[in-house]
Amino acid sequence: MTSISPYVLEAVNISKRFGELQALANVTLKLRAGSFHALLGENGAGKSTLVKCIMGYYQPDEGDVLFGDRQQAITNPNEAMLLGIGMVYQHFTLIPNMSVAENIILSRPRLPAIINWKQEMTQLREKMQAMPFQIPLKAPITSLAAGEKQKVEIIKQLLLDTKVLILDEPTSVLTPTEADEVLGQIRAMTRSQNLSVLIITHKFREVMNFADEVTVLRKGQYVGSAKVSDVTPPILAEMMVGREVISTPLQREPTAAQQPVLTITNLHVNDDSGVPALSGLSLSINTGEIVGIAGVSGNGQRELVQVLAGQRERMDGTITVHDHDYNATRAQMRQHKFHCLPEEPLRNACVASMSVADNLAFRRFDRPPFARNNGLLDRKAIRSRAKELIDRFNIKTPGPSNPIGNLSGGNVQRAVLARELADPVDVLVVANPCFGLDFGAVADIHQQIMAARNRGAAVLLISEDLDEILELSDRLLVISNGKLVYETTPAQAELATIGKYMAGH
Amino acid sequence: MWSYIESIAIPVAALLLSLVIFSVFILFSGANAIDVLEAIFRGAFGSWFSWQNTLVRAAPLMLTAICTALPARIGLIVIGGEGAMVAGGLAAAMIGIALNGLPPLLVISSMVLTGSLIGGLWIAAVGAFKHYRNVNETISSLLLNYIAIAVLNFLVLGILRDPASLNKPSSYPIGDANMIGNIGDTSIHGGLIFGVVTCLILWFVMRRTTFGFAVDMIGGNRRAAQLSGLAVGKLVIVTCFIAGAAAGLAGMIEIAAVQGRANTSLNAGYGYAGILVAFLARHNPLAIIPVALLLGGIRASSGLLQRNFDLPDATTLVLQGIIFIVILASEAFYGKLNWFKPKVVTA
Numbered sequence: 001m002t003s004i005s006p007y008v009l010e011a012v013n014i015s016k017r018f019g020e021l022q023a024l025a026n027v028t029l030k031l032r033a034g035s036f037h038a039l040l041g042e043n044g045a046g047k048s049t050l051v052k053c054i055m056g057y058y059q060p061d062e063g064d065v066l067f068g069d070r071q072q073a074i075t076n077p078n079e080a081m082l083l084g085i086g087m088v089y090q091h092f093t094l095i096p097n098m099s100v101a102e103n104i105i106l107s108r109p110r111l112p113a114i115i116n117w118k119q120e121m122t123q124l125r126e127k128m129q130a131m132p133f134q135i136p137l138k139a140p141i142t143s144l145a146a147g148e149k150q151k152v153e154i155i156k157q158l159l160l161d162t163k164v165l166i167l168d169e170p171t172s173v174l175t176p177t178e179a180d181e182v183l184g185q186i187r188a189m190t191r192s193q194n195l196s197v198l199i200i201t202h203k204f205r206e207v208m209n210f211a212d213e214v215t216v217l218r219k220g221q222y223v224g225s226a227k228v229s230d231v232t233p234p235i236l237a238e239m240m241v242g243r244e245v246i247s248t249p250l251q252r253e254p255t256a257a258q259q260p261v262l263t264i265t266n267l268h269v270n271d272d273s274g275v276p277a278l279s280g281l282s283l284s285i286n287t288g289e290i291v292g293i294a295g296v297s298g299n300g301q302r303e304l305v306q307v308l309a310g311q312r313e314r315m316d317g318t319i320t321v322h323d324h325d326y327n328a329t330r331a332q333m334r335q336h337k338f339h340c341l342p343e344e345p346l347r348n349a350c351v352a353s354m355s356v357a358d359n360l361a362f363r364r365f366d367r368p369p370f371a372r373n374n375g376l377l378d379r380k381a382i383r384s385r386a387k388e389l390i391d392r393f394n395i396k397t398p399g400p401s402n403p404i405g406n407l408s409g410g411n412v413q414r415a416v417l418a419r420e421l422a423d424p425v426d427v428l429v430v431a432n433p434c435f436g437l438d439f440g441a442v443a444d445i446h447q448q449i450m451a452a453r454n455r456g457a458a459v460l461l462i463s464e465d466l467d468e469i470l471e472l473s474d475r476l477l478v479i480s481n482g483k484l485v486y487e488t489t490p491a492q493a494e495l496a497t498i499g500k501y502m503a504g505h
Numbered sequence: 506m507w508s509y510i511e512s513i514a515i516p517v518a519a520l521l522l523s524l525v526i527f528s529v530f531i532l533f534s535g536a537n538a539i540d541v542l543e544a545i546f547r548g549a550f551g552s553w554f555s556w557q558n559t560l561v562r563a564a565p566l567m568l569t570a571i572c573t574a575l576p577a578r579i580g581l582i583v584i585g586g587e588g589a590m591v592a593g594g595l596a597a598a599m600i601g602i603a604l605n606g607l608p609p610l611l612v613i614s615s616m617v618l619t620g621s622l623i624g625g626l627w628i629a630a631v632g633a634f635k636h637y638r639n640v641n642e643t644i645s646s647l648l649l650n651y652i653a654i655a656v657l658n659f660l661v662l663g664i665l666r667d668p669a670s671l672n673k674p675s676s677y678p679i680g681d682a683n684m685i686g687n688i689g690d691t692s693i694h695g696g697l698i699f700g701v702v703t704c705l706i707l708w709f710v711m712r713r714t715t716f717g718f719a720v721d722m723i724g725g726n727r728r729a730a731q732l733s734g735l736a737v738g739k740l741v742i743v744t745c746f747i748a749g750a751a752a753g754l755a756g757m758i759e760i761a762a763v764q765g766r767a768n769t770s771l772n773a774g775y776g777y778a779g780i781l782v783a784f785l786a787r788h789n790p791l792a793i794i795p796v797a798l799l800l801g802g803i804r805a806s807s808g809l810l811q812r813n814f815d816l817p818d819a820t821t822l823v824l825q826g827i828i829f830i831v832i833l834a835s836e837a838f839y840g841k842l843n844w845f846k847p848k849v850v851t852a
């Protein structure tokens with residue numbers, strides 16, 4: 001790439017307010033023709049809002065979007081598509097029971113009332129020759145792996161004569177190997193064809209390996225742009241957070257004689273549609289040990305957490321805690337000090353309409369001092385306990401009686417952490433604890449999980465973030481297709497081998 | 506604080522809007538809307554006589570409203586108050602007939618217990634179907650209404666039929682001695698006390714006990730409740746039982762305080778009107794009391810409209826229906842109207 005190529009897309013001085021929230025303030029983003037540009041920022045920094053302003057989902061309050069030198073008023077995504085701006089979303093937008101070809105053709109912005117399928121298919125086959133990756137056109141979407149679906153999404157956009165391709169965290173559903181493959185091929189296209197790419201990501205590795213330029217946002221403000229060759233991950237982190245990121249290394253203390261606490265044998269569980277999600281999963285976790293389960297999203301992780309949390313029935317298999325049968329009843333949870341930090345805490349562990357104080361009391365509201373023996377609640381005790389936890393865990397809320405649904409994601413996460421970890425813990429199940437959280441909160445949560453382990457808890461950590469698992473775990477397991485297929489330790493782990501097992505080969 | 510203002514302002518605004526729409530309807534029926542509204546008010550709350558009429562109608566509404574309000578707190582939309590009222594009333598009548606002749610206190614107590622038990626089991630079944638077989642509770646409770654009414658007709662036209670009841674087939678009477686009397690020398694029967702006391706007790710239970718807390722947890726987010734290990738199925742069934750018991754009690758009162766025997770007066774629509782009361786009261790047992798008075802008043806005024814304006818008897822049902830639709834639509838506004846919120850100063 002020559003560094004003097006012209007800008008193909010400029011978003012200049014964009015501001016956008018939502019009610020009282022200033023989502024974007026004077027943000028500028030300039031995308032050079034034929035470049036691979038990364039948009040970096042913490043959650044809530046305004047990355048998605050900026051992209052949605054470009055795509056015409058939102059109208060910016062101030063500022064202009066310039067496309068190919070001309071100021072363009074893009075009022076809806078269809079117009080953006082007609083101009084040649086295409087977007088691939090974080091989650092798939094394919095229709096599962098239709099074929100690849102049908103999905104591709106249906107995505108055209110101007111579709112005739114009657115489709116000449118024969119002609120369309122011939123054209124499609126011709127165009128596919130020029131694509132960086134090949135997908136069988138007749139295959140139904142349901143038969144494709146996540147990586148292939150992502151490729152269909154990208155091909156869909158490229159076939160629309162897209163000049164600017166926007167990718168919103170495209171690799172969150174891919175294995176590291178798949179991610180490298182897809183990003184590598186897209187990068188190659190920016191070199192060989194007239195394509196410019198804007199990628200939203202929070203993975204430094206992807207920025208450093210694939211991007212030419214990077215723009216960083218923080219809390220709706222423009223922080224800066226740079227050539228990737230001029231920056232390092234610590235510099236990017238500082239730009240994102242606004243201060244130097246000093247990570248306190250996690251203190252992994254040696255723990256005494258290890259005994260199995262949580263034992264799962266031959267677990268069979270079905271997903272919502274009755275298809276087996278776990279088939280014969282067995283594992284055992286000892287005191288003072290973090291066992292990490294890595295895998296691509298959708299390989300049974302969610303169902304495993306739900307069974308342990310009491311949110312799903314199992315078809316077969318046994319779960320024991322301290323050699324007692326465990327069925328996720330309240331009495332058993334209390335007896336075995338079994339606690340859980342599920343993903344998406346507001347959706348899985350909180351009642352949004354109830355107060356912070358009530359949410360903090362979920363584990364103990366029916367026990368003295370919060371309830372007298374005849375079942376009467378002591379609201380005062382619940383409130384004062386909540387105040388104590390709010391201080392101790394640094395939960396930012398207007399007050400204990402504020403509905404928890406009004407809190408930010410990080411503070412909801414902290415509230416759940418406070419509820420689950422304030423009391424002694426023997427077994428802790430953690431799922432994707434850092435989804436959607438900023439650096440500070442992530443470090444904080446990792447410290448808390450490690451501290452629980454050091455106090456002797458058996459911790460099951462299920463995460464789609466391999467780095468997180470490598471950092472925290474004592475033992476690492478890989479889940480694929482509802483089975484544990486590989487075991488290693490972070491010290492001996494090889495990324496390539498793990499990736500191979502994650503992909504199910 | 507602001508949510509309290511909101512939860513009063515929105516229903517009041519919805520009620521006013523309903524009256525406006527109703528007025529348009531009245532204009533099309535050829536009457537003067539202002540006069541009709543004034544007559545409704547007079548028929549409902551204009552005199553001691555109309556107050557008594559209103560209170561008599563409000564009593565069963567309070568109990569059937571509980572039948573929708575309580576399951577709603579745990580996340581189920583149950584519309585089976587009519588069926589539970591019929592089933593409870595029918596069972597109470599049968600016990601009353603069977604025990605007729607024993608000391609009245611014993612008979613009445615047995616009727617209260619039987620009516621509540623059968624009504625409770627009726628809706629508990631809805632909860633159990635939902636929990637164990639994932640049967641949609643709205644559909645199953647609605648269908649159970651028809652079953653209850655069919656059983657009532659079958660028995661009242663069959664083995665329970667008193668040959669002396671000609672125009673309106675009815676069961677044998679439970680006996681005058683076993684009737685719940687009126688309060689003082691009014692025409693208000695003792696059922697009102699059952700209704701008010703039930704609402705007050707359930708308000709306390711929902712607000713101040715661990716049971717109420719658990720119910721609100723499940724209704725607010727079943728996953729969070731499961732994560733905390735709550736026995737969701739048990740709590741759903743118990744809540745449905747209490748709800749059905751209230752409606753069954755309403756049926757018992759209709760027998761023991763008004764009709765004296767089982768007949769089709771048991772399914773006169775109190776169960777369905779109770780759904781409206783529950784939604785208007787936002788499923789708060791305390792708020793059910795005034796809302797039931799309001800709806801009882803509208804029902805009480807229907808005769809007056811018929812006599813004075815030559816409007817059909819169903820006119821007040823139209824008003825009820827309009828209120829119901831507008832109230833359901835107004836649910837969409839909760840938490841969205843920012844003039845109810847204090848201004849937050851952002852830096």
